[in-house]
Each structure stands twice: as C-alpha cells, then as structure tokens.
Amino acid sequence: MPQTIGFDVYGTLVDPVEMGTHLEALIGDQAKEFGQLWHEKKVEYAFRRSLMQQYQDFSVCTLQALRYCMKVFKIDLSEQAQQALMAEFANLAAFNDVVPGLKSLKQQGHTLAAFSNGPEAAVHTLMGNAGVLPLLDDVISVDDIRIYKPSPRVYQYLMETTGSTVDNCWMVSGNPWDVIGAKAAGLKAAWIQRDPAKIFDPWDIEPDLVVNDLIEFSEQLTDF
Template identity: 30%
Template sequence: MTTIKGIVFDLYGTLYDVHSVARHCSEYFPGRGLEISMIWRQKQLEYTWLRSLMGHYLSFEEATDDALRYTCSHLKLPLKEDVRATLCNEYLKIQPYPEVPAALAELQAMGLPLAILSNGSVRSIQSVVNHSGLEGRFAYLISVEHVKVFKPHPDVYALAEKTMGLHRSEILFVSSNAWDASGARHFGYPVCWINRAGGTFEELGQQPDHMVSRLDELPLRLGEVVSR
C-alpha cells in the first residue's frame, strides 16, 4: 500500500448500517423488523444485479421500493402506501457504524482524498451522507447513475479512477461486501475487506489484499504499511 494516494469506500453496509432501518420496520410490523430488513436488503441487491444483466437500469430508490414490496408480499404482510413511502425514506437516513466518524477523520488527516462509490443515486448518497453530518469528510461522492449500471460491473469501478484522476493501483477500495470487494479487485484496485461479521470471502477468483474487522483498524494498518 506504499503507492496509495486515495481511498474509495462502498457506502451501504460498509460505512453505513443498512439494518438501522430494522427499528423502523418494527414500528409497523412488531417483532418482524430485522427479518424484514434482512430480506429487503438481499432482494435489493439481487434486483440491482438482475437489472444490470437485463440491461434495464432503474434508480436505486426504485430498486429499494421494489424489494420492499417483494419482502412484504413474501412475508404476507400488508403494506400500506404511506408505510411503504415512510420505510423507503428511511433508507435515505441510515446510520453510520459507530466507529466510522472518527476513523474517517483519522484517514482524512493522513492527507488522502476520500471518496464514496455507491450503487445509490446522487440523491440517495448525498442524503445519507448529509444526514449523518459526514459530508466534509469526502472529496468525491460517486454514483452509478453516471453509467446506468450497478456494481460489480467494471464500468462502475472505472468511475472512481476517472473521477479521482488516479490510476487504479493507487486507489485503495474498501468494502464490507465480499462480492463488491471481489469486483473491485478484479478491476485492479487493491482492496481492503471489512469483515464485520466474521464471514467467508466469496469464491470469485479474487482475494482481498487486506482484511480488518472494523473501519477504525484501517488507519493503523495503512500507516504501518506506508512507513515500511
């Protein structure tokens, strides 16, 4: 990592906890919040992958809406339109993991430009980041909207390289999603996988260059490697 000149983060599940919406789901469906959130997130991802394969892009907000409709239909839970709108809106206000604000501040202090590269739309990325008060930490907020295809398509990963004006070998890509880390590594980024759940990395022909369990482990890891 001695040549690293910038860091790019995934947003959903990496910096921000997608399951922070579970509490709001429980308000409308008592005792079912986490169950709803888990299926909702999985279908949200599946729909972005399938839409990309179909060559039929739609916004992340629409994919999120479709996934919630599926989830409630699958669980046989009645979904009123006002509840649907309220819960989808919560995805625009998901919360960062507890260690993220301080870790970002420490990384920014190292003089490295920080960026987000996300499946989210421009609107959704800005909403999530601004709501958490972390907008000042990022030099770039990059959305797949510009290429109208979702991760792990290589056109998405190319966006960060073009936007930051750095070669892919100089950009550390950080994600908690193993499929996303695999896509970024295949593209040519050095990758740090945040293995929050102690999981198993995907068998997609790639391995992360670095693995941490929390984001606040990254500044020390980065500093150790650079100082060698």
C-alpha cells in the first residue's frame, strides 16, 4: 500500500555536523566539537521558543546558537565570517544512502516529502544542491504554522498538507525526539540510527522501524 513519508532533513537526509569541516580553518582541531554543539544548541533553542510561544524562524535559532558556541570556545568571528558559515548550510551533502533509498521508495509508489524545522526556501535550496529535490513530491516547513517539531500540531500539519492520515503517514528521522513526537501524534515512525552508539530515549514510545539508513528503510517498508 502506498504511504506518505515525511523525512526530517538535518541529521536524516543531510549531515549538519559536516559544518565542522568549514570551521577547521577558523578553530583547528576543535571544529568537530564546535559543529556538534552548534547543531545541538540550535535544536534546543527551537524547543525553547516553541514552549515560550516566541517563534522565530530556524535561521535565527541557528545564528544565536553559533554565537553561543563562539562564547563557549572563546572565538571571535566577524559578522562577515558568521554569515559565510550560515550560508554553508545550503551546501550540506546528502548521506550516501539517501538518493538510492529515495529512488527505491519512489519506485514503490510512495509519496515523499522533506519535512523540516527549517524555512521552506532554505530547505528547498538545500535539497536542490544536495541532488535530492527531484526525488521529492513536496518540501514542507513548520514555518507555515510557526511552531517547531515535536509539537503535535506540526505532525498534524504534515498530514493535512499531504492529504494523508495516521493510517498511511510515516515520519522518518535520525532524531529520537522527532520519532517520539510523531508517534505521540499517532503517525508511524522510523528511526534512522546512523550512529550505532546512539541511544533511543527510554520514553516507553518505540519506533515502528529501526534501520541503519534509507536503503534498509525502503526494504523493510514493504512489510507494512
């Protein structure tokens, strides 16, 4: 049975920690740690803004998280350098399994959408640069409803936008909090466990599938 599948973008289709490579010239061997903290902090800021009902788009969260990391690592970057780093988010590469995995899912007749906390225009550009856009049926952003995942309103919006229901709508994410949010809203969900050392949050809410990558997801989805 054809399914509607929403894919998280950062951490699922593309690797945001790859930003560390653009930091190497600026901060040397701390680049990887800086990139990881930057990613974690921007997600935290999005969560906090949702709880406070003080929405700003994800680019604001990202820039503020960058400035937080600059303070932590005691690095002074010019405004121009900060904006140059922000611009690199449009050039993140897709994980190697993404294109073949999406092609397989398209061949199976599923509807595929990028579903992100990022602004739609930015995600659209990113997906195009990563070579993923031609395989997607839609790019959907929480910016339209001004609240972030994992609010249940967000997953409801995914179903409304795609004309799907809890019976045929999946959320696929490399982030456990996203999977838990989707399951709590009634969707089916798959966790892409790209790092075997990563632990799924023990919330008594389990994913319908746990796979290593999108190729494995496309293979296992045939059982549903």
